[in-house]
Amino acid sequence: MPDISPSLLASRPVxxxxxxxVPGEEGGLTLTAATRVSADPEARGTLVWLQRELGAATGLPLATGAEDSEIRLSVDPGAGLGREGYRLIVDDEGAIIIGNDPAGVFYGAQTLRQLLPAAAHRDAPLGDTAWTLPAVRVTDAPRFAWRGLMLDTARHFIPKREVLRYIDLLALHKMNVLHLHLSDDQGWRVEIRRYPELTRKGSWRTRSQVGVPRPGEEPEFEERPHGGFYTQDDIREIVAYASARHIGVVPEIDVPGHSQAAIHAYPELGEAGEIPVGQRWGIFEEVLAVTDGVVEFYKNVIDELLELFPGTYFHVGGDECPKTQWKGSETARERIRAEGLADEDELQSWFIRQLDDHLTARGRRLVGWDEILEGGLAPGATVVSWRGEEGGIAAARAGHDVVMSPTATSYLDYKQSESEDEPVRVGTLLRTEDVYLAEPVPAELTAEEARHVLGAQVNVWTEHIDTPRRLDYMVFPRLSAFAEKVWSAHERDYAEFEPRLLHHLTRLDAAGVEYRPVDGPRPWHTRPGVHGWG
Structure with a gap:
């Protein structure tokens, strides 16, 4: 077990x-109007963040000072802290944060903020709060390199301001990957200059399914247009905002299935001519054609997006692709013959490999859901294992990197209790404790194979999440539990975690997060009469 002070964790749980x-001697550091902060050049980003965020909450100027400042930030790769690691030391004379890298300094500053009263997470001072840091020595580093959240912006559009808010919430929890699901049957959400119809036509639908019909019944619809998209400047802002908080943004453009909105905008992309943007939830037969023109179209889309997303990874979906249209398509049969492919599964693999080669030539890496294993995995591809652990196990054993995201423990749109009051109950039961206790690394992997597990992520599919309030309800506090699972290497005990979580909820209250109460939904959280599934 790590060296932990139970009394300090109880009074100031992180x-x-x-x-x-390790607690220090009695006392600590009280922040006042005279408190000054300083940073070496590599840590200045965290200094600016700390002055802005903590300054707003406390009302203190936190002026920049010299080397004798009370709060000092520095980067020291030689301190033996490990990637993204940090050390925070607080005593009567001041607070020092040393990071292995700039990210480590930032995470140390997040811990410092949590050691203050919960009001440190507000946007304006409340009054006569004593801003005292306890004397302590914290040494810390993450377990996994990939600590992610996927936001589905396609089914219900998430406005830019909400994306920025979620970046701050990820940063609060020391998470470092935001996966944006930017296209699906029900909407295309990012501006592409070369293909303006993607947003002019593909970014909105005429109506939206409400809930899931009972067996034998027809779906119900909200008869109101729904849409929205991010301009390229919006994306630049999102990426820059995330980068300042040491979060990488991974875009996803889903191919060759889940492409109905793109086909609506450019019918030549598909196998069935003109079709509407999707209005229902589920899996549909419409798939992309496998012509040279379609492959070139998506290479051009990727090239524009690579200008906006500078990170290593690019997600191409690859999931839930029916093969029915390909089986009846002469162009698909011709492609299978020309490429010497065995069947439609290998045809999908061929399509993904074209994009993998394109990304590799540009120094990037392809990511896809575990269906990209079918028909042969593209060299260098990273697999997000969602259909249980099996895809992740197979990929790791084949030498591919893996992000674990099995539905049973990672889908935050799944119901949080069996109560009828839960809004639009879907999927299997996924409580906060279930998220917390699930182990990301499959037990079947050897130590060598387990090195391919980059980490894990939780996914928020938004078919039934149509407002920011509902988003908060479904994500929190389960995201807080997940964040600890992927950051901390200690043996997990939910009985030990729960009291810390209850204190942590006071921080979420201060930050304005409308999380699900631990004792169940409030009346305004419910969706009477809207049926789910599972």
Whole structure:
């Protein structure tokens, strides 16, 4: 077990739990109007963040000072802290944060903020709060390199301001990947200059399915247009905002299935001519054609998006692709013959490999859902294992990197209790404790194979999440539990975590997060009469 002070964790609980917390002598540091802060050049980004965020909450100027400042930030790769690691030392004379890298300094500053009263997470001072940091020595580093959240912006559009808010919430929890699901049957959500119809036509639908019909019944619809998209400047802003908080943004453009909105905008992309943007939820037969023109179209889309997303990874979906249209398509049969493919599964693999080669030539790496394993995996591809652990196990054993995201423990649109009051109950039961206790690394992997597990992510599919309030309800506090799971290496005990989580909820209250109460939904959280599934 890590070196932890139970008394300090009880009075100032940190989420996610640090590796080592050693209390200092009695006392600590009280922030006042005279408190000054300083940073070496590599840590200046965190200095600016700390002055803005903590300054707003406390009303203190936190002026920049010299080397004798009370709060000092520095980067020291030689400190033996490990990737993204940090050390925070607080005593009567001041607070020092040393990071292995700029990200480590930032995470140390997040811990410092959590050691203050919960009001440190507000946007304006409340009054006469004593801003006292306890004397302590914290040494910490993450377990996994990939600690992610997927936001589905396609089914219900998530406005830019909400994306930025979620970046701050990810940063609060020391998470470092935001996966944006930007296209699907029900909407295309990002501006592409070369193909303006993608947003002019493909970014909105005439109506939206409400809930899931009972067996034998027809779906119900909200008869109101729904849509929205991010301009390229919006994306630049999102990416820059995330980067300043040491979060990488991974875009996803779903191919060759889940492409109905793109086909509506450019019918030549599909096998069935003109079709509407999707209005229902589910899996549909419409798929992309496998012509040279379609492949070139998506290469051009990727090239524009690579200008906006500078990170290593690009997600191409690859999931839930029916093969019915390909089986009846002469162009698909011709492609299978010309490429010497065995069947339609290998045809999908061929399509993905074209994009993998394109990304590799540009120094990037392709990511896809675990269906990209079918028909042969593209060299260098990273697999997000969602249909249980099996895809992740197979990919890791084949030498591919893996992000674990099995539905049973990672889908935050799944119901949080069996109560009829849960809004639009779908999927299997996924409580906060279930998220917390699930182990990301499959037990079947050897130590060598397990090195391919980059980490894990939770996914928020938004078919039934149509407002920011509902988004908060479904994501929190389960995201807080997940964040500790992927950051902290200690043996997890939910009985130990729960009291810290309850204190952590006071921070979420201060930040304005409308999380699900631990004792169940409030009346305004419910959706009477809207049926789900599972």
């Amino acid at each position: 989420v996610p739990r640090p590796a080592q917390v």
